[in-house]
Amino acid sequence: MTTYRSLEWRDNSLVLLDQRVLPHNVRYLTLTRVEEVAEAIRNMTVRGAPAIGSAAAYGMALAALQNRVLSTQKLRHFLEQAADLLKASRPTAVNLAWAVDRILDRIKINPTADTEEIFQIVLREAHRIAEEDVRTNRQIGLNALPLLPHKVTFIHHCNTGALATVDYGTALGIIRTAHEHGHEVFVYVDETRPRLQGARLTAWELQQLGIPFQIIVDGASGFIMRTRKVDAVVVGCDRVARNGDTANKIGTYNLAIAAHAHGIPFYVAAPTSTIDLSLPNGEAIPIEERTEDEITTIEGFRIAPENASAYNPAFDVTPASYITAIITEAGVAYPPYDESLPSLVELAQQWRTTITEQD
Numbered sequence: 001m002t003t004y005r006s007l008e009w010r011d012n013s014l015v016l017l018d019q020r021v022l023p024h025n026v027r028y029l030t031l032t033r034v035e036e037v038a039e040a041i042r043n044m045t046v047r048g049a050p051a052i053g054s055a056a057a058y059g060m061a062l063a064a065l066q067n068r069v070l071s072t073q074k075l076r077h078f079l080e081q082a083a084d085l086l087k088a089s090r091p092t093a094v095n096l097a098w099a100v101d102r103i104l105d106r107i108k109i110n111p112t113a114d115t116e117e118i119f120q121i122v123l124r125e126a127h128r129i130a131e132e133d134v135r136t137n138r139q140i141g142l143n144a145l146p147l148l149p150h151k152v153t154f155i156h157h158c159n160t161g162a163l164a165t166v167d168y169g170t171a172l173g174i175i176r177t178a179h180e181h182g183h184e185v186f187v188y189v190d191e192t193r194p195r196l197q198g199a200r201l202t203a204w205e206l207q208q209l210g211i212p213f214q215i216i217v218d219g220a221s222g223f224i225m226r227t228r229k230v231d232a233v234v235v236g237c238d239r240v241a242r243n244g245d246t247a248n249k250i251g252t253y254n255l256a257i258a259a260h261a262h263g264i265p266f267y268v269a270a271p272t273s274t275i276d277l278s279l280p281n282g283e284a285i286p287i288e289e290r291t292e293d294e295i296t297t298i299e300g301f302r303i304a305p306e307n308a309s310a311y312n313p314a315f316d317v318t319p320a321s322y323i324t325a326i327i328t329e330a331g332v333a334y335p336p337y338d339e340s341l342p343s344l345v346e347l348a349q350q351w352r353t354t355i356t357e358q359d
């Protein structure tokens with residue numbers, strides 16, 4: 001496993017690696033209240049679709065712990081409110097709601113549990129979500145291997161490694177798996193404006209993994225596809241609709257268009273927890289808009305003129321027609337995705353149920 005974890009449950013607290021100050025400072029925050037977890041997700045102390053899902057699940061455990069003194073009925077009501085607070089912290093990544101709803105479902109199927117039992121039920125489910133994520137990510141990496149040439153150069157966008165998940169990573173997990181299985185790997189790392197998850201986080205992870213890379217500005221990817229050999233683009237996701245339309249970090253759509261123009265495979269690494277079959281297409285995926293200062297300043301230094309306005313959508317939606325394959329832990333989906341994705345989601349659900357029954 002990786003030498004660092006994005007989050008960890010320790011001594012009835014949630015310990016988060018503060019991703020806002022990486023790579024130059026490795027700082028951990030210890031949270032004891034659900035309100036702190038919601039704020040840590042909103043301000044991107046912890047970020048990445050699977051990581052915020054797991055953090056929210058542990059936030060529910062803190063909510064149960066901090067309110068065990070209430071009556072059972074009042075605790076159940078508080079947990080419903082805590083769920084709403086966590087879900088409202090960031091709208092795009094479906095993993096957040098998926099994880100919180102799993103916790104709520106567990107509570108509902110135990111109507112006679114007392115407050116201590118409710119806390120134990122919630123904590124056990126939060127641990128299960130975290131453990132599943134690591135197994136899921138490793139399997140995504142293995143499922144991708146047959147798609148890759150031995151000598152493989154990637155372009156990667158944002159951060160999708162251990163920092164964006166509980167461990168191992170999704171798209172970066174594919175890159176890591178190829179490296180660990182002897183492929184000759186090189187990565188062009190999109191810096192990923194404005195929060196620079198690529199330059200700060202992916203570069204840090206690749207250095208620790210010993211995988212060769214170069215950081216590029218987001219606008220360079222088309223030029224590099226035209227002038228250098230790129231074998232595949234691999235990205236993560238925050239929400240995949242039934243037809244395969246995929247929300248991911250802003251700039252992903254541009255990357256997909258450039259890859260399509262150059263005939264380069266464009267792969268999405270997608271835990272099935274990020275697939276939202278309730279959405280027929282990407283039109284209804286909520287796109288988070290963040291503050292202007294993320295664009296107009298860097299590390300607190302203003303780069304734009306005073307009073308200059310900025311528009312800061314944190315995600316975009318790539319139409320399924322630009323996506324070569326969606327690689328999940330249950331297998332690889334190809335178009336038409338509204339036929340291939342549901343069966344993989346069902347397969348993954350059966351696998352999770354099998355694990356739960358083994359508990």
Ligand SMILES: CSC[C@H]1O[C@H](OP(=O)(O)O)[C@H](O)[C@@H]1O
Pocket residue numbers: 047048049050157158159160161164165169170171197235236237238248249250314
């Ligand atoms: C493992 S996929 C992580 C996904 O989340 C990132 O967004 P953010 O850094 O704002 O949480 C980006 O979209 C990644 O692809």
